[in-house]
Amino acid sequence: MTAITAKKSYKDGHVSVHVTLKGRGFQADSVRIDGSTDLSSAEARKLAADLIEQANRADARAAAKAQADTRRAKWREREIAAGRMKVMSLRDVLAR
Numbered sequence: 001m002t003a004i005t006a007k008k009s010y011k012d013g014h015v016s017v018h019v020t021l022k023g024r025g026f027q028a029d030s031v032r033i034d035g036s037t038d039l040s041s042a043e044a045r046k047l048a049a050d051l052i053e054q055a056n057r058a059d060a061r062a063a064a065k066a067q068a069d070t071r072r073a074k075w076r077e078r079e080i081a082a083g084r085m086k087v088m089s090l091r092d093v094l095a096r
Helices: 041-095
Strands: 002-008 014-024 030-040
Touching (some): 014 041, 030 041
């Protein structure tokens, strides 16, 4: 589980950011990282803009993958249909 929280800092003009990362590896290895820092309001805005940009890129990649999967499925269906037609025409030729 990954958690990122932001709240008001005790310093004026700053934002407190707390990050918790949990991960598992092979053979039941696990790690937990807790970190927190105070960011200035400008740094916090830049971080938020970077996060939004990365989220937009991830959404675009997911949409492109879905479109590619759709194109691939349609191509596969056309190839299967063409193969069936070829088999049917070959069967008609052999039946004569």
